[in-house]
Amino acid sequence: MTVNEWIFVGLFLALAWLLPATPIILAKFLAPKRPNPIKQQVYECGVETTGNTWVQFRAQYYIYALVFLLFDVEIVFLFPWALAYNKLGLFALFEVVVFIVLLVVALLYTWRKRALEWSS
Amino acid sequence: MELTVESLVFLLFSLITLGGALMVVTTRNLFHAALFLMLSLFGVAGLFALLTAPFLAGIQVVVYIGAIAILIIFAIMLTPQVTAVRPTNSQWIAGVVVAVVLFALLVSIVTPLMSELGVEGWSAVFTEKNPPPVPADSMARLGEAFVDPQGYMLPFEVASVLLMAALVGAVMLVRPARGAEDEAPQAGAQE
Amino acid sequence: MTDSLIDIGLSRGLAVLIAKTLGVFALATVGLLWTFFCIWAERKVAARFQDRLGPNRAGPFGLAQTVADAIKIILKEDIMHQGVDRWVFNLAPILSVMSVLLIWVVIPFTPTLIGVDLSIGVLYLFAVGSLGSIAILMAGWSSNNKFALLGAFRAVAQLISYEVPMALAMLVPVVLAGSMSTQDIVRSQHVMYLIAAPLTVLIFIIASMAELGRAPFDILEAESELVAGYQTEYSGFKFGLFYVGEFLHAFTVGLLIAVLFLGGWRGPFAEDVPALGFVYLLLKSFVGYFAVMWIRMTLPRVRVDQILDLGWKFLVPLSLxxxxxxxxxxxxxxxxxxxxxxxxxxxxxxxxxxxxILMIAGVGMLLREEGRRERARIAARRAAQPVSEPGSVADAAPAGASD
Structure with missing residues (x-):
């Protein structure tokens, strides 16, 4: 049986969370448990909460996540290229420059359209 | 069907994937659905790792869990009154029937193809006894294929154009006209 | 170790499994226990930067301080207020710590000692980094608290904005070494990559500090603004876990800088005496860690829109x-x-x-021009309005805000 290199990672994921979890479980037994209505309130700088928890979520967060997604996919394409780079010719570099330039153009467009600004 | 360690791990990851997917469509809490989706995608990444496709496993986590799932969560948050929504569907019985029919269809299509794929039957699906060896430099070869004019160079560049189009489209959708943004609460730089 | 277990008579598969399990526990335990030392070191260094002594009562030089704090925090009541989503609430801090511990799996400690020499080492680092943002979202959402949720969104916006330059900076050692495996990258550094690519190191440090949520980018837990951001509702050891995760992450960034750019375990006689390699790695990572702490102690906090501008409009094009x-x-x-x-x-x-050096000089000139233009803009604004307003104070923004 060839040993898959990911065994260690799998075991790590399966077992290593027990180590941080142990003190939490320990705390369940050791720590005091005295709930009272004041402690059960949601924290809002000492004032009572009004309204429900949903907040005005701005579309700006979505734009940031979207631009991140696009550049994420771009980086994913760049990884195999970077790996094989030493075996490739100079032409490969130009192709990747075209690839990157197209995405930089998209970023510039987003920038000019004021979609990268925090305040709407 | 042999019960090797590999088949057990495969079973585990399949359960994670399918179980997660099942929970996505049945749970009532939208945020939990997003989290179960992440679990399901993680199961797929595990399956890739098991198939000695580490690169695919890596990008599955990077793109799907690290970007798309976060995008989905942000989109969920954009929905007003998200915690008050109790998604129920009165047609769920019909939905289950359609799903079962689809599944039967897929099985009936794949089964005759199995001999062509070199697999002996459904019992062999857990582990193949002598899988063809994976070339050690498969990722480097992928990189070479990306820039090879006889390889995938054109799809590579077209992918970039596609990403650019996606971004331009999204910006156009969210920032249509100058005036529409002024009603949004002026939280400003200090929120 | 596998061989000794096989000799006892266990089958090969079981021996490998047991050996790897022990390795997992050893690595995770060392990582978590090392945090004690890191927190102490951080407090001492921070204290010296601020012209005071830092913990020096508990144990020699205050070394036992962190242990005392840990014991204390376990004994604190774990308040879970109404409306909290229990499962997600409990999982979030564990996931946060795990996302840092998972990085330790691919760090080459010596020429022969590494958790697992993944063929996709650098991609794995990138993947694990993105798990941290999910932990923050979980924490913020499950707290059922408006401020925590807002804090979580801002934190995730900042984190994802800086993952792109960080990954692009990590691509440079991959190009130079021709491999994604961390052990290969260390082996190819006959001359440190710090010398071959200093700008990359700068980009990596800036992006990593933003990923850490450290000053000057510590808007994530800006105590004076959002209480504790996404961690507001956490108490007891769960809060302790977030704390542990943050400090461990800071040291791990130092480790990564050492491995990717400073040559890891390389040094005279490292190949012959592996333990020496470990010492070199520690020393180099402390250099990186100290740099991170130094920057943290020196620079003031940057505003959130400036942080995001810096990430997208400056670092991403620069790293490309x-x-x-x-x-x-x-x-x-x-x-x-x-x-x-x-x-x-x-x-x-x-x-x-x-x-x-040419690129850094070019960037420096660009920034100086932009700074000059920004100052001129602000001066013009001030001249137009003789009454001074709080908003018109000159920004120390390193990158130009677009107009």
Whole structure:
């Protein structure tokens, strides 16, 4: 049986969370448990909460996540290229420059359209 | 069907994937659905790792869990009154029937193809006894294929154009006209 | 160890499993226990920067302080107020710590000691980094608290904005070494990549500090603004876990800088005496860690819109240009595909160094121009309105805010 290199990672994921979890479980037994209505309130700088928890979520967060997604996919394409780079010719570099330039153009467009600004 | 360690791990990851997917469509809490989706995608990444496709496993986590799932969560948050929504569907019985029919269809299509794929039957699906060896430099070869004019160079560049189009489209959708943004609460730089 | 277990008579599979399990526990335990030392070191260094002593009562030099704090925090009541989503609430801090511990799996401690030498080492680092943002979202959402949720969104916006430059900076060692495996990257550093790509190191440090949520980018837990951001509702050891995760992450960034750019375990006689390699790695990572702490203690907090501007409008284009320039030079310099010793690597490294210095100079000039323009803009605004307003104070923004 060839040993898959990911065994260690799998075991790590399966077992290593027990180590941080142990003190939490320990705390369940050791720590005091005295709930009272004041402690059960949601924290809002000492004032009572009004309204429900949903907040005005701005579309700006979505734009940031979207631009991140696009550049994420771009980086994913760049990884195999970077790996094989030493075996490739100079032409490969130009192709990747075209690839990157197209995405930089998209970023510039987003920038000019004021979609990268925090305040709407 | 042999019960090797590999088949057990495969079973585990399949359960994670399918179980997660099942929970996505049945749970009532939208945020939990997003989290179960992440679990399901993680199961797929595990399956890739098991198939000695580490690169695919890596990008599955990077793109799907690290970007798309976060995008989905942000989109969920954009929905007003998200915690008050109790998604129920009165047609769920019909939905289950359609799903079962689809599944039967897929099985009936794949089964005759199995001999062509070199697999002996459904019992062999857990582990193949002598899988063809994976070339050690498969990722480097992928990189070479990306820039090879006889390889995938054109799809590579077209992918970039596609990403650019996606971004331009999204910006156009969210920032249509100058005036529409002024009603949004002026939280400003200090929120 | 596997062999000794096989000798006892266990089957090969079981022996491998047991050996790996022990390795997992050893690595995770060492990582978590090392945090104690890190927190102490951080508090001492921070204290010295602020002209005071830091913990010096508990144990010699205050070394036992962290242990005392840990014991205390376990004994604190774990308040879970109404409306909290229990499962997600409990999972979030564990996931936060795990996302840092998972990085330790691919760090090459010595030429022979590494958790697992993944063939996709750098991609794995990138993947694990993105798990941290999910932990923050979980924490913020499950707290059923408006401020926590807002804090979580801002934190995730910042984190994802800086993952792109960080990954692009990590691509440079991959290009130079021709492999994604961390052990290979260390082995190919006959001359440190710090010399061949200093601009990349700068980008990596800036992006990593933003990923850490450290000053000057510590808007994530800006105590004076959002209470504790996404951690507001956490108490007891769960809060302790977030704390542990943050400090461990800071040290791990130092480790990563050492591995990717400072040559890891390389040093005189490291190949013959592996323990010496471990010492070199520790020393180098402390250099990186100290740099991170130094920056943290020196610079004031940057505003959130400035942080995001810096990430998207400055670092992303800069890291792309940096990658292209380094790749270009690496291709046209002769002999870069067969570097086997420091002598081979010297000339390409120096050429790259020269190019990097040119790039840094160019960027510096660009920033100076932008700063000058920004000051002129602010002066013009001030001249137009003689009454001074809080908003018109000169920004110390390193990158130009677009208009």
């Amino acid at each position: 240009v940096n990658l292209i320039v380094v790749a270009f030079l690496w291709k046209i310099l002769p002999g870069t595909d067969s570097i086997n010793s420091a002598g081979d690597a010297l000339v390409p490294s120096l050429v790259l160094l020269a190019a990097n």
